Amino acid sequence: MTLNQAGVGCDLQVEVLSGSACERLRELGFCEQSQVRKLVGGRNLICSVCGTRLAISRELAEHVLVRAAS
């Protein structure tokens, strides 16, 4: 599922990043295999990743495929 489809408050693991902006996302700590928690949904999302909160747009979150963290 994409990051947009994940529920708020879920712990997730990033599976695939795609698209033109993925370089930037990786620099911000959104790498494959990293643990993410979605904190706020909506027009822009807020995720907690590696101890920081990051706000990203919905369009960008469409490029992030995640699965529920085990």
Added chain:
Amino acid sequence: MLSTPEVAATIALIGNPNAGKTTLFNALTGSNQRVGNYSGVTVDVKSGTFFTPHGRKMRVLDLPGCYSLRAGSLDEQVAVDALAGRLPDEAAPDLVVCVVDASNLERHLQLALQVVELGLPCVLALNMIDVAERSGLRLDPAKLTSELGIPVVPMQASAGKGVIELKQALRFPLPHAASATWLTPGVEPEAARRAHISRLCALAARRSAVHQWTFSDRADGLLLHPLWGWVCFLMILLAVFWSIFSFARIPMGWIEMAQGALEGWVSSLLANGDLRSLLVDGVIGGVGGVVMFLPQIVLLFGFIGVLESTGYMTRAAFLMDGVMARAGLSGKAFLPLFSSYACAIPGVMATRTIHSAKERLVTIFVAPWMSCSARLPVYLLIVPLLLHENEGSWKQALVLFCIYAVGTLSAFVAARVLRGRLGPDTSVSHFMLEMPPYRMPQWSYILRHVLERAWAFVRNAGTLILGLSVLLWALSTYPKSASGDEAEKLAHSAMGRMGVLLEPLVKPLGFDGRTGTAVLTSFSAREVFNASMAILFRVRDGGDKKVTRGMLREQLAAASWPDGRPLFTPLSLLSLLVFYIYAMQCLPTVAVVARESASWRWALGQFVFMTGIAWFASLLVYQGGRLLGF
């Protein structure tokens, strides 16, 4: 041995945005650069010097924050150029201090590894160690040192902890450049770096397995809530404006009293004549009319400092992203625009963090419409007149809030129109913003920053405004007429004649020649308006009446057209307010816009456009109001 006067080495501070580079720079050099709890406070290279424990003088460069050496925006490009020695008059640094946020090594180490790959000697400053430990991270700096092959210094720059240890690490001979052991042939550098970092973090920065629900998470639950977040946002803004209006009243009363006492003292010393008139009406009246507003400006900068330093500013940017999108801008444009409420100059500078060049140009173009603190004195002179009340009521705070809202809304409309005309971006840029954890405000920095701004304001009052006050006084006094009547004397003076020339241009807006002259003089700086009005509308009964602000207001209320109609009706005051909301009356801003947009045409176009809009908007308000029977 005494310290050597020459600079022994140049050191560059580099790191992700909001890693605390400027805080460390200030702690090292004892200087006072602006820090904030959001990314992009530093957009330019700043330099300073400090001495190592062995007495060697070191030069230190504070670079703008960047996420990688693959520069995406203008401020990042500056940092990359500085490391490569491509900046004019600046050689490549002898050593790089990578400032990383210890609580977020997974991300911050990426940049550090890239610096090591450049082959530059490097020291890792493991900053905000306190935050990391509180979040349950177990750090092992010794392990990091051995794995990376570079000195690692744990520190907490905001409290000055670890600064001595860092200076020790910078002693001669400087550490050697480490080799990038993680790069192996056949593996993409990006992937190799990531693999190395996750190994490093597993070894030396172990996170507790459970996700910690921190104070910031809970606070964000409220402050970013779709409904309550907006309620809080509006309440914070309203509280700021209300405080500016009401708390400042007390110190303003003191300044007014001191001004009155000074005028009385000077009047008692000097005989009635030109010198006394120059000092009392020109110098004390003119400068005093502007200095009076110092408390308000101090409060405004203080509030903005607190909002920045606690981390609320990025939350506001997040909330505002949806609103900004309607103006064709993104949430990133919010911070520069909000800074413009204090002063358009830092606001225009802060647009460097915006990735899209077109969005940046549009933001620069509309930033001066966010009512800056120089307009406050003018508003505060006019608004009480409009309401026939003394200062400090909630009604005035509300009117002031509306004034700011009108400027802001117009800026958004203009941005939308302009953004549409400039066309879409060549590359798509997405909204991405780091939300820093909430922190207690760094009072010492806020205080120093506010004092700096206050001093700049007072210095301006003591130089530019003093000079203009004397000039205005001379223009309104000479050539002298034989008449004893004050009004006739003024009409005979150079200023009076200038007013007659100007009157046809400003009469449709509801102003007479004197107000027109005051508006004209305020094109150098807006707050000059008050000084000009004090000089132009002085009415002296018996020669010992003082021009205090309350008095000036009474005189304005009593001023009339030659046919006896009152000069300042609610409608003409409204028209005057509208003119000041829109007019671009600040020469330093024009210069900064020309530099930042690299185009004098853009800056002059902005000046002509805004002044034209101001004139037409005032015309519309005054003539429209008259047609409606006001």
